[in-house]
Amino acid sequence: xxxxxxxxxxxxxxxxxxxxxxxxxxxxxxxxxxxxxxxxxxxxxxxxxxxxxxxxxxxxxxxxxxxxxxxxxxxxxxxxxxxxxxxxxxxxxxxxxxxxxxxxxxxxxxxxxxxxxxxxxxxxxxxxxxxxxxxxxxxxxxxxxxxxxxxxxxxxxxxxxxxxxxxxxxxxxxxxxxxxxxxxxxxxxxxxxxxxxxxxxxxxxxxxxxxxxxxxxxxxxxxxxxxxxxxxxxxxxxxxxxxxxxxxxxxxxxxxxxxxxxxxxxxxxxxxxxxxxxxxxxxxxxxxxxxxxxxxxxxxxxxxxxxxxxxxxxxxxxxxxxxxxxxxxxxxxxxxxxxxxxxxxxxxxxxxxxxxxxxxxxxxxxxxxxxxxxxxxxxxxxxxxxxxxxxxxxxxxxxxxxxxxxxxxxxxxxxxxxxxxxxxxxxxxxxxxxxxxxxxxxxxxxxxxxxxxxxxxxxxxxxxxxxxxxxxxxxxxxxxxxxxxxxxxxx
Amino acid sequence: xxxxxxxxxxxxxxxxxxxxxxxxxxxxxxxxxxxxxxxxxxxxxxxxxxxxxxxxxxxxxxxxxxxxxxxxxxxxxxxxxxxxxxxxxxxxxxxxxxxxxxxxxxxxxxxxxxxxxxxxxxxxxxxxxxxxxxxxxxxxxxxxxxxxxxxxxxxxxxxxxxxxxxxxxxxxxxxxxxxxxxxxxxxxxxxxxxxxxxxxxxxxxxxxxxxxxxxxxxxxxxxxxxxxxxxxxxxxxxxxxxxxxxxxxxxxxxxxxxxxxxxxxxxxxxxxxxxxxxxxxxxxxxxxxxxxxxxxxxxxxxxxxxxxxxxxxxxxxxxxxxxxxxxxxxxxxxxxxxxxxxxxxxxxxxxxxxxxxxxxxxxxxxxxxxxxxxxxxxxxxxxxxxxxxxxxxxxxxxxxxxxxxxxxxxxxxxxxxxxxxxxxxxxxxxxxxxxxxxxxxxxxxxxxxxxxxxxxxx
Numbered sequence: 001x002x003x004x005x006x007x008x009x010x011x012x013x014x015x016x017x018x019x020x021x022x023x024x025x026x027x028x029x030x031x032x033x034x035x036x037x038x039x040x041x042x043x044x045x046x047x048x049x050x051x052x053x054x055x056x057x058x059x060x061x062x063x064x065x066x067x068x069x070x071x072x073x074x075x076x077x078x079x080x081x082x083x084x085x086x087x088x089x090x091x092x093x094x095x096x097x098x099x100x101x102x103x104x105x106x107x108x109x110x111x112x113x114x115x116x117x118x119x120x121x122x123x124x125x126x127x128x129x130x131x132x133x134x135x136x137x138x139x140x141x142x143x144x145x146x147x148x149x150x151x152x153x154x155x156x157x158x159x160x161x162x163x164x165x166x167x168x169x170x171x172x173x174x175x176x177x178x179x180x181x182x183x184x185x186x187x188x189x190x191x192x193x194x195x196x197x198x199x200x201x202x203x204x205x206x207x208x209x210x211x212x213x214x215x216x217x218x219x220x221x222x223x224x225x226x227x228x229x230x231x232x233x234x235x236x237x238x239x240x241x242x243x244x245x246x247x248x249x250x251x252x253x254x255x256x257x258x259x260x261x262x263x264x265x266x267x268x269x270x271x272x273x274x275x276x277x278x279x280x281x282x283x284x285x286x287x288x289x290x291x292x293x294x295x296x297x298x299x300x301x302x303x304x305x306x307x308x309x310x311x312x313x314x315x316x317x318x319x320x321x322x323x324x325x326x327x328x329x330x331x332x333x334x335x336x337x338x339x340x341x342x343x344x345x346x347x348x349x350x351x352x353x354x355x356x357x358x359x360x361x362x363x364x365x366x367x368x369x370x371x372x373x374x375x376x377x378x379x380x381x382x383x384x385x386x387x388x389x390x391x392x393x394x395x396x397x398x399x400x401x402x403x404x405x406x407x408x409x410x411x412x413x414x415x416x417x418x419x420x421x422x423x424x425x426x427x428x429x430x431x432x433x434x435x436x437x438x439x440x441x442x443x444x445x446x447x448x449x450x451x452x453x454x455x456x457x458x459x460x461x462x463x464x465x466x467x468x469x470x471x472x473x474x475x476x477x478x479x480x481x482x483x484x485x486x487x488x489x490x491x
Numbered sequence: 492x493x494x495x496x497x498x499x500x501x502x503x504x505x506x507x508x509x510x511x512x513x514x515x516x517x518x519x520x521x522x523x524x525x526x527x528x529x530x531x532x533x534x535x536x537x538x539x540x541x542x543x544x545x546x547x548x549x550x551x552x553x554x555x556x557x558x559x560x561x562x563x564x565x566x567x568x569x570x571x572x573x574x575x576x577x578x579x580x581x582x583x584x585x586x587x588x589x590x591x592x593x594x595x596x597x598x599x600x601x602x603x604x605x606x607x608x609x610x611x612x613x614x615x616x617x618x619x620x621x622x623x624x625x626x627x628x629x630x631x632x633x634x635x636x637x638x639x640x641x642x643x644x645x646x647x648x649x650x651x652x653x654x655x656x657x658x659x660x661x662x663x664x665x666x667x668x669x670x671x672x673x674x675x676x677x678x679x680x681x682x683x684x685x686x687x688x689x690x691x692x693x694x695x696x697x698x699x700x701x702x703x704x705x706x707x708x709x710x711x712x713x714x715x716x717x718x719x720x721x722x723x724x725x726x727x728x729x730x731x732x733x734x735x736x737x738x739x740x741x742x743x744x745x746x747x748x749x750x751x752x753x754x755x756x757x758x759x760x761x762x763x764x765x766x767x768x769x770x771x772x773x774x775x776x777x778x779x780x781x782x783x784x785x786x787x788x789x790x791x792x793x794x795x796x797x798x799x800x801x802x803x804x805x806x807x808x809x810x811x812x813x814x815x816x817x818x819x820x821x822x823x824x825x826x827x828x829x830x831x832x833x834x835x836x837x838x839x840x841x842x843x844x845x846x847x848x849x850x851x852x853x854x855x856x857x858x859x860x861x862x863x864x865x866x867x868x869x870x871x872x873x874x875x876x877x878x879x880x881x882x883x884x885x886x887x888x889x890x891x892x893x894x895x896x897x898x899x900x901x902x903x904x905x906x907x908x909x910x911x912x913x914x915x916x917x918x919x920x921x922x923x924x925x926x927x928x929x930x931x932x933x934x935x936x937x938x939x940x941x942x943x944x945x946x947x948x949x
Binding site: 027028029030031032033034037038040041043044045047048049051052055056057059060062064065066067070071142145146147148 | 494495498499502735738739742744779782790791793794795796797798800801802804808809810813832835836839843846847850853854862866870873874877880881884885886
């Protein structure tokens with residue numbers, strides 16, 4: 001056998017071995033690996049497509065996204081509407097193609113709907129991307145884009161009740177203050193008024209006056225969410241709740257004899273106009289807003305757990321909303337001086353709350369202990385009215401038991417029946433609430449507060465009202481609540 | 492008028508890119524070589540068209556005459572590459588070359604849009620890289636002992652990494668750059684190739700279990716060096732590549748599964764040990780809460796992709812520069828924002844089709860060493876694509892790796908072009924060998940016949 005043949009034989013053997021191997025595919029593992037990677041990419045692409053279909057609309061509607069003005073070049077900003085389709089804000093185009101934003105109700109919705117010029121605020125800001133997104137027929141959209149016609153943006157239909165807003169707006173008149181109206185069972189914001197206000201149609205022209213603010217009006221501030229006030233006697237709701245929790249079995253037997261003033265932990269406390277309430281139980285301490293009785297209760301409270309209760313009710317916490325707000329504060333803790341307690345429990349200490357936050361606390365009671373996440377956008381439609389997205393009520397959390405909510409409701413009912421809120425009697429519906437007169441300086445001037453709801457058996461409306469520097473809650477805030485209730489329940 | 496041009500061409504780019512991508516997957520339906528060549532020509536044409544439209548738009552947008560010069564320089568470059576490569580790499584895969592040039596074309600377009608200086612630099616580097624890679628097939632063919640250098644590769648690669656760890660500069664939180672005469676080089680990009688040669692060489696002829704342990708220990712040191720230098724993306728890529736090649740070489744799925752099990756445990760521990768790992772995971776889980784800091788980059792990327800939508804905002808009509816490091820780690824988001832998610836998905840598919848083609852080549856390889864090299868390189872490639880795109884769309888935490896051939900970066904471009912060239916070179920080599928063995932077969936048959944005729948000869 002010559003060398004050449006030997007080489008050929010070797011090749012033969014080699015190939016025989018190879019063909020033996022081939023009974024088991026030598027690339028089986030590689031095929032497996034390929035499947036794994038192709039599978040990974042299927043997942044990746046699916047996620048990508050899902051993001052674009054489902055999540056991206058919400059994601060890009062974020063004030064950190066700087067692409068707003070790019071969209072505005074191709075989409076006509078949609079309308080903001082009231083709950084019955086009333087136009088609250090719209091974009092009009094003149095013959096030259098210049099657009100301007102028009103607010104038919106002028107100042108009335110200045111803060112909640114917000115403004116478009118001079119830095120977007122309110123719904124104009126929070127829903128900016130939805131307003132600039134068009135969900136029309138895709139073919140139509142492509143056609144419009146190519147032919148250089150702007151597509152109409154989606155419309156935002158709010159939960160705002162234009163009639164209620166108007167009543168609240170007029171009732172507040174020329175006074176400074178804020179009104180918040182909620183539907184407790186859903187968390188819908190039905191009205192939100194803040195005064196002083198400004199006309200968003202004229203904001204550019206009046207910008208210097210508004211920012212110079214020589215009259216200290218702070219008209220640009222939404223007092224409903226960004227105004228922090230001492231809660232005054234409306235705070236007694238939480239003090240009472242803490243007292244009930246700490247004295248579950250004995251709170252009904254609580255008694256105190258009020259002589260119009262008293263000294264608690266070396267702090268002097270008096271009732272309004274030093275009125276002597278005489279012998280009061282918890283119910284009447286609350287309904288007559290007896291400061292000395294509450295200061296007396298305060299001396300026995302466990303401040304550690306009281307702070308916890310406040311934090312459950314969102315003091316020092318973020319509120320579940322995307323409306324810009326200021327965080328309410330409660331400063332006491334278990335290390336605080338005893339002498340800080342008496343003022344705090346009657347809402348005159350360092351505690352600060354916004355009218356909107358106070359509305360949320362009241363709504364929790366009205367809704368049997370469960371707070372619904374507040375919202376102002378009910379649904380979004382495309383320009384021809386087809387539903388794009390519907391917001392549904394969302395439970396934020398159960399902040400108190402239904403039993404506690406019931407007890408507090410009874411106490412707040414008594415305020416209306418026989419106490420400081422009696423002006424609400426005779427409306428034909430039962431209502432409940434708590435007044436407050438929050439002193440803010442040494443001259444005994446006070447902000448008038450009222451928080452309340454109606455009807456008591458199945459609450460439909462929650463109101464939170466503050467009138468700055470007006471005097472007592474009973475004579476300045478309760479009448480506004482009355483007008484709102486009248487409007488709503490006499491429909 | 493200008494707006495109409497921009498909007499209309501947006502859709503044309505999408506249509507052309509989609510047809511190109513469809514061809515990637517239909518080219519092999521028929522074995523007919525003429526039909527295939529036809530398809531490749533059509534693909535080339537589509538590439539030139541998209542290139543032309545995009546540069547037209549870029550010129551309309553910038554009114555910078557230099558853009559026009561750049562365009563013609565690139566066209567010349569593409570034509571030259573095709574000519575020279577067909578000469579040097581005889582019987583090359585036109586398929587891979589097409590995809591390569593398409594991805595590079597997209598890269599040039601998007602980089603021009605992001606920054607003119609950047610694209611000039613990138614263009615020069617890519618050009619030089621193609622020049623360098625002309626020697627790759629020669630090396631593969633002439634140096635037969637390439638497969639025997641296992642441990643040498645292993646230690647050379649590791650020393651390079653350690654060098655970087657000691658003398659390297661830190662950029663974007665990872666110490667993986669080295670300054671050579673004023674040029675920042677990322678040696679880990681080249682160590683990738685050395686690493687694949689190292690494991691492929693040793694795993695293609697291991698004898699016993701003890702050998703596997705030795706190889707695994709050295710590979711693990713690589714991964715550890717990356718973890719220490721905070722280059723998580725590379726650590727992951729090397730780890731996965733090693734496991735895959737180990738599995739293919741040993742054919743034991745136990746190694747694959749236990750490897751991934753151990754890897755998951757290690758990743759879990761790394762999460763608690765290293766703050767930079769934690770930051771990436773935090774940003775991935777909830778970029779919105781940490782939008783000011785950790786989540787900023789991912790959030791901006793999602794804004795870009797989301798606002799761009801399926802059809803994109805149009806070239807030069809978006810804000811891709813709002814994403815930090817958009818030109819390298821987040822180039823995918825820039826493409827998706829301006830050219831649209833459909834184009835972006837086409838890019839994913841083109842990358843995937845490259846991988847499938849690579850695997851195809853790996854499977855055809857007769858020699859185990861070449862097979863494992865092809866497999867290792869394709870794994871590195873596709874896994875890196877997965878990491879960068881997954882990070883950009885928040886499918887996985889961002890690991891800071893580039894999109895090969897598309898992202899800005901000299902080291903990445905050169906090493907990827909070398910990787911593609913090695914695979915091309917092996918494809919060519921394999922085809923030659925197949926040709927030879929066919930010739931040998933006919934020879935063998937002749938001999939057999941001769942044997943039958945002369946049985947008494949022995």
